[in-house]
Amino acid sequence: MDQIILQFLNGLDKGSAYALIALGLTLIFGTLGVVNFAHGALFMIGAFCAVTLQRILTLSTIVEDPTKTDFLGNPAKISTPYVESWFGPEVGATLIDWSVPLAILFAIPIMVAIGFIMERGLIKHFYKRPHADQILVTFGLAIVLQEVIKAFYGANPIPTGAPEAFRGSFDFGVLIGFDPNAIIYPYWRMVYFAFAAVIIGAVFAFLQFTTFGMVVRAGMADRETVGLLGINIDRRFTIMFGIAAAVAGLAGVMYAPINSPNYHMGMDFLVLSFVVVVVGGMGSLPGAVLAGFLLGILEAFASMNEVKAIVPGIDQIIIYVVAIIIILARPRGLMGRRGVMEE
Amino acid sequence: MGILEVKNVGKRFGGLQALGDVNLSIAENSVHAIIGPNGAGKSTLLNCLVGKLIPDTGSVLFDGQSVLGRKPYEINQMGISRVFQTPEIFGDLTVMENMMIPCFAKRDGSFGLNAMTNMLNDRDIVNRAEHMLEEMNMVDKRHMHSASLSRGDKRRLEIGMCLSQEPRLLLLDEPTAGMARADTNNTIDLLKQIKDERDITIAIIEHDMHVVFSLAERITVLAQGTPLVEDTPDNIKGHPKVREAYLGETQAA
Amino acid sequence: MLGLTKKDFTLFMVVLAMVALAPFILNPFPQGSSLAQMFNAGYPDLMQRFVIFGILVIGFNILFGLTGYLSFGHAAFLGVGSYSAVWMFKLLGMNVIPGILLSMVVAGIFALAIGYVSLRRSGIYFSILTLAFAQMSYNLAYSVLGNPTSNFNLTNGETGLQLLLTDPRVLGQSTTADGSLPVTNFFGIAMRDSYELRLGDWLFTFNAGYYLCGIIMLISFYISIRIFRSPFGMMLRAVKSNQQRMNYTGLNTKPYTLAAFVISGIYAGLAGGLLSSMDPLAGAERMHWTASGEIVIMAILGGVGTLIGPILGAGFNEYFKNILSKINDGVLHQWLGFLPDGVEDFLVTIIHPFVGKGWHLTLGLLFMVVIIFLPGGLVEGGKRLGRMIFGNPKRSTAEAEADAAEQRNTAAE
Numbered sequence A: 001m002d003q004i005i006l007q008f009l010n011g012l013d014k015g016s017a018y019a020l021i022a023l024g025l026t027l028i029f030g031t032l033g034v035v036n037f038a039h040g041a042l043f044m045i046g047a048f049c050a051v052t053l054q055r056i057l058t059l060s061t062i063v064e065d066p067t068k069t070d071f072l073g074n075p076a077k078i079s080t081p082y083v084e085s086w087f088g089p090e091v092g093a094t095l096i097d098w099s100v101p102l103a104i105l106f107a108i109p110i111m112v113a114i115g116f117i118m119e120r121g122l123i124k125h126f127y128k129r130p131h132a133d134q135i136l137v138t139f140g141l142a143i144v145l146q147e148v149i150k151a152f153y154g155a156n157p158i159p160t161g162a163p164e165a166f167r168g169s170f171d172f173g174v175l176i177g178f179d180p181n182a183i184i185y186p187y188w189r190m191v192y193f194a195f196a197a198v199i200i201g202a203v204f205a206f207l208q209f210t211t212f213g214m215v216v217r218a219g220m221a222d223r224e225t226v227g228l229l230g231i232n233i234d235r236r237f238t239i240m241f242g243i244a245a246a247v248a249g250l251a252g253v254m255y256a257p258i259n260s261p262n263y264h265m266g267m268d269f270l271v272l273s274f275v276v277v278v279v280g281g282m283g284s285l286p287g288a289v290l291a292g293f294l295l296g297i298l299e300a301f302a303s304m305n306e307v308k309a310i311v312p313g314i315d316q317i318i319i320y321v322v323a324i325i326i327i328l329a330r331p332r333g334l335m336g337r338r339g340v341m342e343e
Numbered sequence B: 001m002g003i004l005e006v007k008n009v010g011k012r013f014g015g016l017q018a019l020g021d022v023n024l025s026i027a028e029n030s031v032h033a034i035i036g037p038n039g040a041g042k043s044t045l046l047n048c049l050v051g052k053l054i055p056d057t058g059s060v061l062f063d064g065q066s067v068l069g070r071k072p073y074e075i076n077q078m079g080i081s082r083v084f085q086t087p088e089i090f091g092d093l094t095v096m097e098n099m100m101i102p103c104f105a106k107r108d109g110s111f112g113l114n115a116m117t118n119m120l121n122d123r124d125i126v127n128r129a130e131h132m133l134e135e136m137n138m139v140d141k142r143h144m145h146s147a148s149l150s151r152g153d154k155r156r157l158e159i160g161m162c163l164s165q166e167p168r169l170l171l172l173d174e175p176t177a178g179m180a181r182a183d184t185n186n187t188i189d190l191l192k193q194i195k196d197e198r199d200i201t202i203a204i205i206e207h208d209m210h211v212v213f214s215l216a217e218r219i220t221v222l223a224q225g226t227p228l229v230e231d232t233p234d235n236i237k238g239h240p241k242v243r244e245a246y247l248g249e250t251q252a253a
Numbered sequence C: 001m002l003g004l005t006k007k008d009f010t011l012f013m014v015v016l017a018m019v020a021l022a023p024f025i026l027n028p029f030p031q032g033s034s035l036a037q038m039f040n041a042g043y044p045d046l047m048q049r050f051v052i053f054g055i056l057v058i059g060f061n062i063l064f065g066l067t068g069y070l071s072f073g074h075a076a077f078l079g080v081g082s083y084s085a086v087w088m089f090k091l092l093g094m095n096v097i098p099g100i101l102l103s104m105v106v107a108g109i110f111a112l113a114i115g116y117v118s119l120r121r122s123g124i125y126f127s128i129l130t131l132a133f134a135q136m137s138y139n140l141a142y143s144v145l146g147n148p149t150s151n152f153n154l155t156n157g158e159t160g161l162q163l164l165l166t167d168p169r170v171l172g173q174s175t176t177a178d179g180s181l182p183v184t185n186f187f188g189i190a191m192r193d194s195y196e197l198r199l200g201d202w203l204f205t206f207n208a209g210y211y212l213c214g215i216i217m218l219i220s221f222y223i224s225i226r227i228f229r230s231p232f233g234m235m236l237r238a239v240k241s242n243q244q245r246m247n248y249t250g251l252n253t254k255p256y257t258l259a260a261f262v263i264s265g266i267y268a269g270l271a272g273g274l275l276s277s278m279d280p281l282a283g284a285e286r287m288h289w290t291a292s293g294e295i296v297i298m299a300i301l302g303g304v305g306t307l308i309g310p311i312l313g314a315g316f317n318e319y320f321k322n323i324l325s326k327i328n329d330g331v332l333h334q335w336l337g338f339l340p341d342g343v344e345d346f347l348v349t350i351i352h353p354f355v356g357k358g359w360h361l362t363l364g365l366l367f368m369v370v371i372i373f374l375p376g377g378l379v380e381g382g383k384r385l386g387r388m389i390f391g392n393p394k395r396s397t398a399e400a401e402a403d404a405a406e407q408r409n410t411a412a413e
Ligand SMILES: Nc1ncnc2c1ncn2[C@@H]1O[C@H](COP(=O)(O)OP(=O)(O)OP(=O)(O)O)[C@@H](O)[C@H]1O
Pocket: B013, B016, B018, B036, B037, B038, B039, B040, B041, B042, B043, B044, B045
């Protein structure tokens, strides 16, 4: 039992990431009809926003301290981050420690701007072109974005720590009445899940309860009719693209402590997020979220040693196997609507 | 027993009963028109005949065999061809290629893996396609991309493609919609000629009464998913129920 | 001739001449010169890659170019073909023919299975499904079926599948007389054998493996021309154009698309088998999605749906990858040395991310530019250039189209 709960929890963080990326993919697909192969790159850029903020905060002045020498006999260099000299060592250190959560604020404007630029500058011109061209141009963009990141940050993963307070694990089992040490769960993963839940809730609430969201939902259901009402759908859709980019970016920011950011993490997640979208049902937002968590948890269960002993390597392919079965049994996906992508 | 027997066919779309309880019998080698106001369910009925939709109730027999549950291509291979309300042709292909494809489908069936012959060396097919182009008066356009044809030409090409399969039943969904008068008259002449020259049954949906009365031998009036009357053109013309349903006229007027 | 129209036959002969004379064409600069170091490409392994990737993209184009189904997972077949061939070299012997045949058969079966499922959907769905399948195959090859400690080690995981001195090779020898690994050969002609021709300062290499691959590419190319001009090819174009009309014309689109998928899968398997025949080593990275993406890139660069496009695209991609990755800061400084120092350093800094290890970035940008401005790839670019130079501006597009159609519609001799 405790094992089952543990794996369930283990699946939540990856599932959250899948769900957040798939949510953005579905928003873009549902509103603009474009499958965005560069969406993984947005997730990756988000993670690098965290890296960048950490680097900015740790920018340091280097002063020589003549009273001490290093092992070569030269005067020792003491580096002090600017933030520490500006705000005092205590506040400064806290700022640095909290750079990943702070990067959320830093990332939102960046991601929204990137989303706007992408949509207005590139994708807009592809609405009337064949689907294949849309896939290709966003795929090209994904390559370019990840190579740009590689050029600036190198090919190696960059460890980016969570705040001190959230490092380490806590005993989740005790909280729900199990023996001590039965279910040990890292704090940050809990934070990530909670964060994802908030974002997902916010997106749904936004779509459900604002007029803007209502128009967008109506547009997702039937673009032409809404267009006929004289409502400027396109501008709203651009904004939705920005929101989707921000969702992917924030998912990336907060994922940085879980998985050290590297330039190809976007594509790795994208392929699986596509599978999630297909399983959830193309065009269905709840489907994307549900499938994201479902597959994340399934993957966690498949990586239990007991399972792997029976079917070696099952954790590597379980998501694909399940996806294939679902496509065969229910081509529309778990919650797909009729008529979406069914020529 | 007609070549096409539609019995008790019904079809719902959610809350909308698009077809109520349709019974229809089309006699072999006749021209049968189906008319009715917009949204009466005419296209829906046609969709049920060619396998695009599966009716909720009832049966559809073509030449004694049920078509329900068969794929569109199987139904076509049984001998039913359909011309669509908006022309469906192979826009990226030339007119000649458009015409060759149904010829291949007629001769080789629903799939043929003849990947190593040059299609233009297939005299049999080329002759058939050329012959059909002549009949359709389109020989001079044979090398054109069919997407660049005029709307009337597209329609003629589509009719020609269907005819080159020598179907036993030809279904036409508003073949003259959006055509100029002259084009419409050409189409009427073409259809008359087809009907005189071939053993073919034609079912035609049409809003243009001129077309209907020039061609049809029998007419079914469909309103709100159910057939109101079925009769000869002469009787239909004066039928009060038809005038009411179709033209929205009251009996007094 | 050969069942081709005059135009097609001419095209075929041009390609044949290019393949035959590649060792000359690709080595325009004298040996040892700095230009040669940068721009000569007449080396056996590079020339082999030109033609092998040519085969791969020719096959991909039969699927994507004709039916419009964009597969994002073709590298899976390339990888499967590679592994199959290496297994043949391990078990049977070092003659490349059984390996190549097996790679085609296995890739064909793979394509049948993957195609059967993926082709239940079209459009974006199809692309995503093929991508997912390919990535699953990659995971299978990389870890699941490649555990060196298990009894069922098909791919040898991260290290890749290699020849061992202990392999059985029932029809050949496990080890040569001097105790080393035997080399791949075509009935005794070793694939790595080369004849070198020295003309003045120029050195030309004629490699046995290259010519074998070249001949196979010509056969592949010839078959693709025949497919393009056949009723089957026309049906594939019809699938791309209007599936609805096809269905209501009594044609079943499924077997057509599946056949196209399997044929292109076999082409990819053949390419994989040839890669292994030239260098008997197969690794999972050949199946990674980046490899699938590269196939797409090559096809687009060349010109989708055209006959010669795939060959141009594959050649262009390999050639520029080769050059770009050779350019480093030293070379840049040498090239820009005539400029004032500050400007020189500035330019080198600017160019640096795009060359050397950054060649991916340049090709990615180029790919985007082509998609945005030149969707017809090099072939269309060539045509536009031709029109600009020789231009007859009065020519209407309708005429040009009629011309293209005529080319298709002139009966073969
Ligand atoms: N796929 C569908 N889903 C839902 N409703 C449909 C569908 N197809 C048709 N309908 C509805 O069924 C009714 C009948 O439509 P149909 O197209 O058969 O009419 P019609 O007689 O062909 O009209 P028209 O003369 O305008 O072509 C209409 O109210 C239409 O909106």
